[in-house]
Amino acid sequence: MRNTTARSRTRRARPSKTRAVHTIVLCTAILVLSLLLAVGMELLHRGSLPETWAWISLHPQLFALNGLLAMLVLLLLYAICGAVSGAVALSAVILSLVALISYFKRKLIGEPFFPWDIFLNKESMNILPLVTSREAIMQLSLSGLSAVLLFLLGTRLPKVRVRIPVRIVMGLLCVFALYSFGVRASWTNTLINKAGVNEIVWNQSENYAENGLAVAFTMNVKNTIVKRPPGYTEPAMKGLAESLSETFGYRQAKAVTATTGSGVGNSSKQPNVIFIMNEAFWDPTLLPGVTFDQDPLPTVHRLQKESTSGYLLSPQFGGGTSNVEFEVLSGQSMSFLPAGSVPYQQYISRPLPSLASYFKEQGYAATAIHSYEGWFWNRESVYRYMGFDHFISKDGFEQPEYRGAFISDDEVSRKIINEVEKNDDPTFIYAVTMQNHGPYDDRRYGDQEIQVKGMQTDTARDTLATYAQGVRDADRSLQMLIDHFQQSDEPTMIVFYGDHLPMLGYDYDVYAQAGFISTGRSDQWSLEELKKMQSVPFVTWSNFNLPKETVPTISNSFLGAYMLDRLGMELPPIWAYQLGLAQKAPGLLRNLVVTSDGALHSEMPPAIQEDAEVYKELQYDELFGEQYVAQFLNSHSPGGQQPAMAAEAEQDPDPPAQ
Known part of the structure; x- marks a missing residue:
C-alpha cells in the first residue's frame, strides 16, 4: 500500500x-x-x-x-x-x-x-x-x-x-x-x-x-498630441492680443490698386494674385561639377535678375508637400509641431485664417487648384476650412494633357488663365502642380531634351536629366502665364516657387555625387549643408511696377505676410507680428535658425527666444486653443465680425470628416 x-x-x-x-x-x-x-x-x-x-x-x-x-x-x-x-x-x-x-x-x-x-x-x-x-x-x-x-x-x-x-x-x-x-x-x-x-x-x-x-x-x-504652452491662459492671451492691437492696430486692409505698365492699357484696380507651388521645383544648375547643354531655367534665371526673388527655407525634403502649403497659406510654422506630423491630416478640423480667407475679406474670389486627387492630404476638407471658394482637383480638368504619369504643368497654367478670365472680381489663386513628382529614374519623357555631363554613374545621370526636363517644362509653363498676362489689362502678380528639393536617388545620391553635399548621411551634414538642402528658389513677376528686392532666406511661414507687405496690403496684427519676427530670424526650421545677419544656428538663439515663444503661443491658440486672440481682435475690429468664410465653415451642416 x-x-x-x-x-x-x-x-x-x-x-x-x-x-x-x-x-x-x-x-x-x-x-x-x-x-x-x-x-x-x-x-x-x-x-x-x-x-x-x-x-x-x-x-x-x-x-x-x-x-x-x-x-x-x-x-x-x-x-x-x-x-x-x-x-x-x-x-x-x-x-x-x-x-x-x-x-x-x-x-x-x-x-x-x-x-x-x-x-x-x-x-x-x-x-x-x-x-x-x-x-x-x-x-x-x-x-x-x-x-x-x-x-x-x-x-x-x-x-x-x-x-x-x-x-x-x-x-x-x-x-x-x-x-x-x-x-x-x-x-x-x-x-x-x-x-x-x-x-x-x-x-x-x-x-x-x-x-x-x-x-x-x-x-x-x-x-x-501638441502640448499646451506653459504660459497659455485666457488672461495671458487676451493681454497679448491687446498688445498686438496697440502695436499694430487692427489693420483692415485698404483697397490695393495697381496700374498696369504693359502698354496694353492702364487701369487702377486690385491686382490678381497667383501663387504657384511647383512640385519639387529646384535649380539643378546649383550642382557643382555638373553641366547642362542648355539652360533648363531661362525664365526663372531672368526673373532672378529683374524681379523680387530669393530662397525659401522649406520644412520638407523630397515629400510632404502639404506641410509647405500649410506654412505658406496659414503663416504658421512646422517647427512648433511634432517632427514628421501632417497638419492637414492631424490638426485642421475647424476654420483656420489663411491667405484665402484674407483675400476673400478684400472682395477677391479665392480658388485652389491641384492637378491630382482631391482627397490627397485631405485637401478637400482643409481648403474649405481655410476659406477657399472653390477647389479644382484632377477631376476638374477636362481631357487634360499629361506629361509622364501626371497632368502637365502647361495644363495647370491654362487652368489658371481660365479661372482669372472668367471672374469679374479680382482673383486669388493657390495652384499646386504634379508633373515633376518623383521618382525620376523612369525616363518618363522619352528622349532627353537636356543632356547632362559630370555624374559618376549612368543611373544618376539619367535621373538628373529626367528631373531637369521636368523643371524645363515648369519654366515654360511660367513663361506661358507671363506671356498671357503681359497682354492683359488685368493687373496681376505671380509668385512661383518649389515646395522642396527633389529626391534624386537613395541616400541623396545625385547630390552627393555632384559634391553638393559631403555625404549621403543627413545626420552628418553641417548647418550650411542642411540650409542648402532645404532652400528652394522663388521668383515673382507682375505686369505693374513693384520695386525689386533680393531675399537671401525666408521661411515659407513668412512668405504670405512678406508678399502682402510687398503689395502694400496692411496686415492683420498676427501676421504683422510674424513679419516683424521674420526681420530678426528670416529662416526658422526645427533644427536650423537663420538670423538677420545670415548666421546659422542649430537652436533658437537667446536673443529671439522670447519673440519665437510668442509666435508659438499665437499658433497654439489659433490651431489648438480657444482662439482667445482672434476673439479679442474680432471684437475690436470694424463691425466686430468674423471673416466670412470662417463663419460659413462653422455653419456647415455637413463638415468633411477628418
Whole structure:
C-alpha cells in the first residue's frame, strides 16, 4: 500500500516538474526571440550589419530596452492567439514591416517612420512606386522568410497551456506597459533614464539612430498630441492680443490698386494674385561639377535678375508637400509641431485664417487648384476650412494633357488663365502642380531634351536629366502665364516657387555625387549643408511696377505676410507680428535658425527666444486653443465680425470628416 501511494506521488510530481521545465524553456526562448526581433528591426532599419552591431556594442542597455518593447509586442500577440509559433511569426511580420517602412522612408526623404504615419490612409499608396525596386523586393522576401523560420522554430518549443483568464491579464498588462512607454509614465521614465535614452526631438533621424527604432518610435507616440504652452491662459492671451492691437492696430486692409505698365492699357484696380507651388521645383544648375547643354531655367534665371526673388527655407525634403502649403497659406510654422506630423491630416478640423480667407475679406474670389486627387492630404476638407471658394482637383480638368504619369504643368497654367478670365472680381489663386513628382529614374519623357555631363554613374545621370526636363517644362509653363498676362489689362502678380528639393536617388545620391553635399548621411551634414538642402528658389513677376528686392532666406511661414507687405496690403496684427519676427530670424526650421545677419544656428538663439515663444503661443491658440486672440481682435475690429468664410465653415451642416 505504501509503495502504491509513493508511485502515485511520483507520477503527480513528474508532470509538475516537466511543466516547470517547459515553462522555463519557453520563457527563455521568448527572451531570446525578443532580442532577435530587436536585432532584426535594427538591421532592416539601418540597412547595415556592421552599423547594427556597432550600435548594439556601444549601447547594450538601449538595445535591451528595444528588446523589452519587442517582447511586449510578442507577449501581447501570444495573449491574443494563444500559440507561441503564431505570435512569433506575427511579431516578425509586424516589426519587420515597421522597420522596412522606416528604412525606405529614410532613404527616400530623410525621415524615419512615425506613429502618425499609420493614419495617412491612401496617401501611403503614393510611395509604392518608389519601393518596388529589386532591393525592396529582396528585403521583403527575406523578412517573409524570417517570419516563416521563426514560426517553424516556435512549433518546436514546448507547449505550455495558458488559461484564458491568464492570457487576458497578460494582454492587458502588455497594453498598459506599451501605453506607459508611449506617454512616458513615471515608472517608464526610470527605465528610460537608466538605459541612457537621449531623446532628440529636433532631429528625428539622429533620434532613431541613437536610441533604436522601437524606443524612438514609441517615444514619439506622445508627440501626436501638441502640448499646451506653459504660459497659455485666457488672461495671458487676451493681454497679448491687446498688445498686438496697440502695436499694430487692427489693420483692415485698404483697397490695393495697381496700374498696369504693359502698354496694353492702364487701369487702377486690385491686382490678381497667383501663387504657384511647383512640385519639387529646384535649380539643378546649383550642382557643382555638373553641366547642362542648355539652360533648363531661362525664365526663372531672368526673373532672378529683374524681379523680387530669393530662397525659401522649406520644412520638407523630397515629400510632404502639404506641410509647405500649410506654412505658406496659414503663416504658421512646422517647427512648433511634432517632427514628421501632417497638419492637414492631424490638426485642421475647424476654420483656420489663411491667405484665402484674407483675400476673400478684400472682395477677391479665392480658388485652389491641384492637378491630382482631391482627397490627397485631405485637401478637400482643409481648403474649405481655410476659406477657399472653390477647389479644382484632377477631376476638374477636362481631357487634360499629361506629361509622364501626371497632368502637365502647361495644363495647370491654362487652368489658371481660365479661372482669372472668367471672374469679374479680382482673383486669388493657390495652384499646386504634379508633373515633376518623383521618382525620376523612369525616363518618363522619352528622349532627353537636356543632356547632362559630370555624374559618376549612368543611373544618376539619367535621373538628373529626367528631373531637369521636368523643371524645363515648369519654366515654360511660367513663361506661358507671363506671356498671357503681359497682354492683359488685368493687373496681376505671380509668385512661383518649389515646395522642396527633389529626391534624386537613395541616400541623396545625385547630390552627393555632384559634391553638393559631403555625404549621403543627413545626420552628418553641417548647418550650411542642411540650409542648402532645404532652400528652394522663388521668383515673382507682375505686369505693374513693384520695386525689386533680393531675399537671401525666408521661411515659407513668412512668405504670405512678406508678399502682402510687398503689395502694400496692411496686415492683420498676427501676421504683422510674424513679419516683424521674420526681420530678426528670416529662416526658422526645427533644427536650423537663420538670423538677420545670415548666421546659422542649430537652436533658437537667446536673443529671439522670447519673440519665437510668442509666435508659438499665437499658433497654439489659433490651431489648438480657444482662439482667445482672434476673439479679442474680432471684437475690436470694424463691425466686430468674423471673416466670412470662417463663419460659413462653422455653419456647415455637413463638415468633411477628418
